[in-house]
Amino acid sequence: MAINEFADLYLEDELVLQELYYAYKQELSSYDIQSTKGKVIQYRRVEGDHGIQFEKKYFRLQEEPFFRLVMFSIEIMREMLPLGTVVELNPRYFLPEQSTSSPTKVVITERFIVPTGYQTYFPYGGVIYPVGELKKDATIYFTEPLITNVVHTGYRDEMEEAFELLIKEDLLVKENRRSIEFSTEDMKGLQSEMEAKERAGER
Incomplete structure (x- = not known):
């Protein structure tokens, strides 16, 4: 599935995840994102859903699943600062x-x-x-x-x-x-x- 391939490629790319959340929060209709490796990911809001185009592949999610995907990916992959920092x-x-x-x-x-x-x-x-x-x-x-x-x-x-x-x-x-x-x-x-x-x- 395209969504699994997206996770394999970009789950550890915090820049991509943060930019997707930015596009979601700002309610942008379209937004092009460049990964840390220079690849382009296209975000599109389509009839209330959220579409992602990458590496000649595409997937589309409804509001709640998309929000949870981006939010939990950011939180799980984000490295916490230790005590005393x-x-x-x-x-x-x-x-x-x-x-x-x-x-x-x-x-x-x-x-x-x-x-x-x-x-x-x-x-x-x-x-x-x-x-x-x-x-x-x-x-x-x-x-x-x-x-x-x-x-x-x-x-x-x-x-x-x-x-x-x-x-x-x-x-x-x-x-x-x-x-x-x-x-x-x-x-x-x-x-x-x-x-x-x-x-x-x-x-």
Whole structure:
């Protein structure tokens, strides 16, 4: 099947997967993508379905199967940053009263965090570098697209890789969860909760 051949060729090509998600999210009617090896993949929206032309082959999926294919491919193949990693976050992520003009450095102290009452999860949680957790609820939760730079990478070994595989199997496959970056509804809900807490002086 064409879809299986597509997976064999491009499942590990993060550029192709991210560009397909971009085309989907922007509701583009057509979009040409160049793989990391220079091959051209053509995306077309056809009567509400999503068509992919590649290597003289073609397949077409309805809305939900296409979204799940792209989303889960990105999440399963994406390499998680280990604990202790220091990253810079896009300053636009923070609330107006917290925002700065330069990236904020954060040390990753948690991963795969599931907010209460949600079916989605945050890939990362961390504290501001170098001050750390000076007060309760100082943890910042964020997703991969908000990272603008990796300043320092934490320790990684075979146990780390095994843990990542197990947690992805539990969250993505068994519990059918997705990163919150793929759920606009949950992002808006959590943003409203954060703003309400800020107004109430709880943060």
